[in-house]
Amino acid sequence: MSDAVREPAAGGGATSGSPTIYDVARVAGVSPSTVSRALSRPGRISAATERKVRDTAAQLGFRINPSARALPTGRTMTLALLLADITNPVVFGIVRGAERAAAAARYTLVIAESQESAAAERATALRVGPSVDGIVFATRRLDSPSLQELARSKPAVLINRAVEGVPSLVPDVETGVLALVEHLKELGHVNVGYLAGPSSSWVDRQRWDALLRAGRAAGLRVFEFPGGEPTLEGGSAAYERVAASPATAIVAFNDLMAIGLLRTAQQHGVVVPDDLSIAGFDDIFGSELTTPTITTVAAPLEDAGEQAVGLLLDHLEPGGAREAPPPFPTSLIRRRSTGRLLATG
Amino acid sequence: MSDAVREPAAGGGATSGSPTIYDVARVAGVSPSTVSRALSRPGRISAATERKVRDTAAQLGFRINPSARALPTGRTMTLALLLADITNPVVFGIVRGAERAAAAARYTLVIAESQESAAAERATALRVGPSVDGIVFATRRLDSPSLQELARSKPAVLINRAVEGVPSLVPDVETGVLALVEHLKELGHVNVGYLAGPSSSWVDRQRWDALLRAGRAAGLRVFEFPGGEPTLEGGSAAYERVAASPATAIVAFNDLMAIGLLRTAQQHGVVVPDDLSIAGFDDIFGSELTTPTITTVAAPLEDAGEQAVGLLLDHLEPGGAREAPPPFPTSLIRRRSTGRLLATG
């Protein structure tokens, strides 16, 4: 009856690789469509048949062929996470959270890095696009129109950036910066410099705006040093300008820059925080390894990564284009790089 | 003639998503097979036709459907990199190198983390296996038989571990450890303790063996502290035992443990390196942020990641199962955490 319904391509038995649903069907004595339904649509099949199918599938070591499944359905069960720089400690949390959420939903996560340019990021998005169901953008170089265009052809979610029409997960910098400003004011600082990050960074603008607002409200004098690379080197490079300025406290765009500045300052004999206070953002691994440890504004990046994937998955479901979640909170972590200014000459 | 050869499923024009080779074929006035050949098998088609096909493909914005391509060929153009822990700074280099090599070969890289256990790693490998052409294992928990079994069903390459019958990329610890031992001897140390990592780690055994050999050859007394987690906490936790021992110099399994030990020692008033020298492995980000900076044995992990993917790609090519490359070199980076012992009471 169900015998020789379909001969394997190469004739014999366990020829080329894994068993298919046709093999399972033959052994279980049912049709391939029944196998398909039993395995991926619980309830559509009688319990007895379903059990029989599942058992023989397990016994044969059947593993579904994702490509074959994706062809008719269009769903690859894969998500992409686009990063500007894998080695940037900031992204660890995001990566881990995203990984966890994806795995929990039985999705596979592709992590793609595109270090160089906006063009490279676009190219990467285009390259991985066809093989994934959606993309989480944790990049900073892509401009809004490109992002909107990419989001139109494929479900997308942004982390650390807001773009009209694209769901995103952004931090509530306000809270953390407010606490930082209070902290600096209590320590007696008046002139506070902001060491800006890349000018293309949305996060950078958010941080500066928040600092400007909070600083003015607190009666501090705040001013901005022109943007640099968000790296140790970027922080180091800013030292001369910082030293020449009236600032007694520096808020760096991120911890990497803060550490870079700290080290260069120390090499020039500046004592932190006695002569100069330094604070950063992100609370990366390394911020509490320095001497002094770095005061920083932290965000729950791991949660953010997890939520970003969750949001993306919601958009993939037919029904649920859930509203974007509220900004995730940030908070101040007080460490040793900020302190009261020692009265010198 | 080539008109209405095949009607799109839903009737009209740009219905559901991207154009297919059928659309390209219709517009270009050729058959789908010609389009396929023109796009993926240069030279099999006349230059004129090829150009025409490529042009219309570009004009229509055709992007090949990876699932559809993978179905008949079995090649997904995707590779997986299995990691034990993404947040471990050691893996950055590997990830970045692997990413670069994969992208250069037009492959997509899936990065999967499986933190918990050998079982979780196996499950992860099984989960991503069907959707990739090969796997790079940078894990440590999986036992050799499992690895061999997994390698049998799917091309695999190991990093930082050697298993019979599976191609691998391993460091040449010897060189770096020899230099480290020389360094410690010159500084006058005699009793050297090794702070072991996880007992399941192949790398850990390599490092201890090399230290034991080099130490004995140099006339030092070396001994091992039982293994711990390869983390800051693992290093901290070892402090009591270290303090109780005769060791004046500690070689930790990795920098993370070295830093953990360093900080806890300092909290107990121990001055490094005056009272105790500490060295690690891997030269992670953070090793030169501490005070003192950490002396460490480094390896070109980024190259290793790149070569691992290269090796895997070679195994995918029909012809070339290239021989495993020689171990990659390690070297000593002298910093401030090692020094001459101050004569105390």
Place this chain on the structure above:
DNA sequence: AGAGTCCGTGCAACCGATTGCGCGAGGAGA
């Protein structure tokens, strides 16, 4: 006991690319 429902399952047509085979046209050689 006869008619109407519903449930479980099989049939067959897809999804979009690849590829062995064969046919026709054009060029080379006699």
Place this chain on the structure above:
DNA sequence: TCTCCTCGCGCAATCGGTTGCACGGACTCT
């Protein structure tokens, strides 16, 4: 000028699942 070979291209089967439709049997209701 006629035959043979080569090259370029189309035909159609195939990869391994999914899914709309239809059919047969068991069950319920009257």
